[in-house]
Amino acid sequence: MTDTNRNILYFALIAVLIVGTGMVQGWNLALTLLNMGVISAILAIGVNLQWGFAGLFNIGVMGFVALGGLAAVLVSMPPTEGAWSAGGFRILAALILGAATLTAAVMAQRRMEKGRMRTLATLAILVVGFFVFRAAFDPGVEAVEAINPAGTGYLGGMSLPVLIAWPLGGVLAAGAAWVIGKTALGLRSDYLAIATLGIAEIIIAVLKNEDWLSRGVKNVSGIPRPVPYEIDLQQDPGFVERAAGLGVDPVLASTLYVKFAYLILFVIVLAIVLWLAQRALNSPWGRMMRAIRDNETAAEAMGKDVKGRHLQIFILGSAICGVAGAMMTTLDSQLTPTSYQPLRFTFLVWVMVIVGGSGNNFGAVLGGLLIWWLWVMVEPIGLGLMQLITAGMSDGSALKAHLIDSAAQMRLLTMGLILLLVLRFSPRGLIPEK
Numbered sequence: 001m002t003d004t005n006r007n008i009l010y011f012a013l014i015a016v017l018i019v020g021t022g023m024v025q026g027w028n029l030a031l032t033l034l035n036m037g038v039i040s041a042i043l044a045i046g047v048n049l050q051w052g053f054a055g056l057f058n059i060g061v062m063g064f065v066a067l068g069g070l071a072a073v074l075v076s077m078p079p080t081e082g083a084w085s086a087g088g089f090r091i092l093a094a095l096i097l098g099a100a101t102l103t104a105a106v107m108a109q110r111r112m113e114k115g116r117m118r119t120l121a122t123l124a125i126l127v128v129g130f131f132v133f134r135a136a137f138d139p140g141v142e143a144v145e146a147i148n149p150a151g152t153g154y155l156g157g158m159s160l161p162v163l164i165a166w167p168l169g170g171v172l173a174a175g176a177a178w179v180i181g182k183t184a185l186g187l188r189s190d191y192l193a194i195a196t197l198g199i200a201e202i203i204i205a206v207l208k209n210e211d212w213l214s215r216g217v218k219n220v221s222g223i224p225r226p227v228p229y230e231i232d233l234q235q236d237p238g239f240v241e242r243a244a245g246l247g248v249d250p251v252l253a254s255t256l257y258v259k260f261a262y263l264i265l266f267v268i269v270l271a272i273v274l275w276l277a278q279r280a281l282n283s284p285w286g287r288m289m290r291a292i293r294d295n296e297t298a299a300e301a302m303g304k305d306v307k308g309r310h311l312q313i314f315i316l317g318s319a320i321c322g323v324a325g326a327m328m329t330t331l332d333s334q335l336t337p338t339s340y341q342p343l344r345f346t347f348l349v350w351v352m353v354i355v356g357g358s359g360n361n362f363g364a365v366l367g368g369l370l371i372w373w374l375w376v377m378v379e380p381i382g383l384g385l386m387q388l389i390t391a392g393m394s395d396g397s398a399l400k401a402h403l404i405d406s407a408a409q410m411r412l413l414t415m416g417l418i419l420l421l422v423l424r425f426s427p428r429g430l431i432p433e434k
Helices: 003-025 027-053 061-076 083-111 116-145 162-184 189-209 230-234 237-245 250-281 284-294 296-301 306-332 342-356 361-389 398-425
Strands: none
Touching: 003 027, 003 361, 027 061, 027 250, 027 284, 027 306, 027 342, 027 361, 061 162, 061 189, 061 306, 061 342, 083 116, 162 189, 162 306, 189 342, 230 237, 230 250, 237 250, 250 284, 250 306, 250 361, 284 296, 284 306, 296 306, 342 361, 342 398, 361 398
């Protein structure tokens, strides 16, 4: 079997899994799986750019995803009435003062000669700047968070269409990646992994604790949609008539319509990201990146700016993760900082890249679709399997209860087993890099 036919067979298998899910468990679940699978594929492409193209070990994926989700709030939510006049401008001024303090400290380090005076001057700038920042920042935060804390308690957004948040989420993640890359990309791969994980945790901690920005753990719900609401479709006589003509319940039809509309938008974004990634892979820039990945010393000896190129692709991959994060928050219609867990947004995405094929964009798409389907469906399948195995046992059996309770852990066992099997029999992934 040729490589092309085998790859077509893999994607046909994904189609069979989705269609089978729709026929057995309902098309509502099938479209939900497909939507999240497409977003996961976009995430996998972003990580594949960093690891597959350049060998950068970034395990801070969830931080960039969270920044994309924050962009959806800042863009689409309405501003909180009275928040800016109460303390918003004071918060903004404090943030500018904080940035000015850091800039002044960096300039002191660069322009003054090494010695005790430079150290003392830098410390004085940082200490004085910190107290000035807190003196301006804290009263503004208290004033904003005191405005209807049960319903708002934060600044709100700009009331713009939520689709604008998708590219803006990429810009926000790219800006954070630039800051991280300038400080961390000179580190060795293992230290880079630790640094990116730590910075991602800092980003999540900020989202959880700074209520004035995104309501913290109280969450932001009701984020506007780019597609119609189900209730509006159910109250549209024309839609109800068309659904009845097809023999479908209007409530189910409205849900399927909304999910399919999301799917169209997500597939368009995936197609654009995949096309751009393929163009980059097959360009001289892509060949240079792979040469740097394979032998940094040789590439640097040939005059290539290794650190600069690493920064470029780190920013690009993080921007794609930010776009995916904004899409995910839009699909959920809420920002929940506590949901950004390393297991879901780091480990799982890395499994997608490794299983699909590191360095191959189509492999990343395959891994995203396949692994997400397994992540969701293995638990109910495992529960059914355990119930079948224990069907002959008595109802009071401790072993039966233990086996059924263990079905919830089937997804972790399955992910580990799949990863081991792929690394043993196809170490370069299902669709390996050419």
